[in-house]
Amino acid sequence: MATGGKLIVFSAPSGSGKTTIVQHLLKQESLNLEFSVSATSREARGEEQHGKEYYFLSLSDFKSHMKQDDFLEWEEVYRDNFYGTLNSEIERIWAMGKNVIFDIDVVGGLRIKRKFPERTLAVFVKPPSVEELKIRLKNRKTESDEKINMRIAKASVEMATAPRFDHTILNDTLEYALQEATKLVASHIAKPFLNAASLDSPHSILEEE
Ligand code: 5GP
Numbered sequence: 001m002a003t004g005g006k007l008i009v010f011s012a013p014s015g016s017g018k019t020t021i022v023q024h025l026l027k028q029e030s031l032n033l034e035f036s037v038s039a040t041s042r043e044a045r046g047e048e049q050h051g052k053e054y055y056f057l058s059l060s061d062f063k064s065h066m067k068q069d070d071f072l073e074w075e076e077v078y079r080d081n082f083y084g085t086l087n088s089e090i091e092r093i094w095a096m097g098k099n100v101i102f103d104i105d106v107v108g109g110l111r112i113k114r115k116f117p118e119r120t121l122a123v124f125v126k127p128p129s130v131e132e133l134k135i136r137l138k139n140r141k142t143e144s145d146e147k148i149n150m151r152i153a154k155a156s157v158e159m160a161t162a163p164r165f166d167h168t169i170l171n172d173t174l175e176y177a178l179q180e181a182t183k184l185v186a187s188h189i190a191k192p193f194l195n196a197a198s199l200d201s202p203h204s205i206l207e208e209e
Contacts (some may be wrong), residue, residue, distance in 0.1 A: 005190055006099040007090075007116055008033065011109030012125035013155035015136040016169040019124060021181045022103045031185055034098040036089050041067065042081040045142045055086070073104075078150055084107070106161045112168070121188035123181065124165035127171045130155055132179060139145075165193040 012018040039055040041062040062082045074084025093100045113122040127133045137148045162168045171177040
């Protein structure tokens with residue numbers, strides 16, 4: 001298990017374009033990335049598939065994983081909508097010898113950075129403005145006005161956490177944001193670990209805290 005082991009977190013308010021950035025990075029073979037599929041208790045939207053965008057669980061299944069301590073981190077991102085990263089997901093990806101890329105909310109992202117400060121690159125994606133965010137969410141046409149307003153209200157709080165991330169990318173011009181993201185991730189992956197011994201067992205790392 002000497003090659004994989006880096007963690008790359010992209011966090012942002014919903015509608016900031018972080019998913020587009022993450023998808024772009026996943027296409028670049030040289031980065032050796034695999035997407036961390038989160039578990040969620042929310043319903044699947046549109047074309048979403050179980051095991052691809054998310055593992056869609058019932059609320060009671062999600063809660064039983066919480067009780068069994070199966071999550072690296074979990075969050076009630078919106079009321080009754082739980083999201084979390086299963087330890088088994090990281091183990092799956094590290095067993096493939098790959099680096100893990102996360103598309104998760106700011107609280108979860110910062111939690112992973114705190115747990116694994118050295119191996120994690122935490123990037124915050126900033127939308128040009130809250131007004132622009134609203135337009136993007138409306139254009140997406142996947143949620144009701146009530147849900148959109150809930151996401152907008154949360155966005156202002158999330159924006160305030162940007163300084164706690166390693167880097168902030170302003171997603172104003174997508175092309176520039178993609179270039180900057182690629183550069184940041186490539187340089188993080190190229191960096192050697194100070195503590196190389198910790199690469200040997202994902203289990204011991206997941207039990208570090
Ligand atoms: P959506 O419902 O739009 O797919 O996601 C809502 C929010 O939950 C987004 O900010 C998304 O990044 C975040 N999210 C997705 N998976 C996880 C996870 O495993 N943990 C946490 N903390 N947030 C997540």
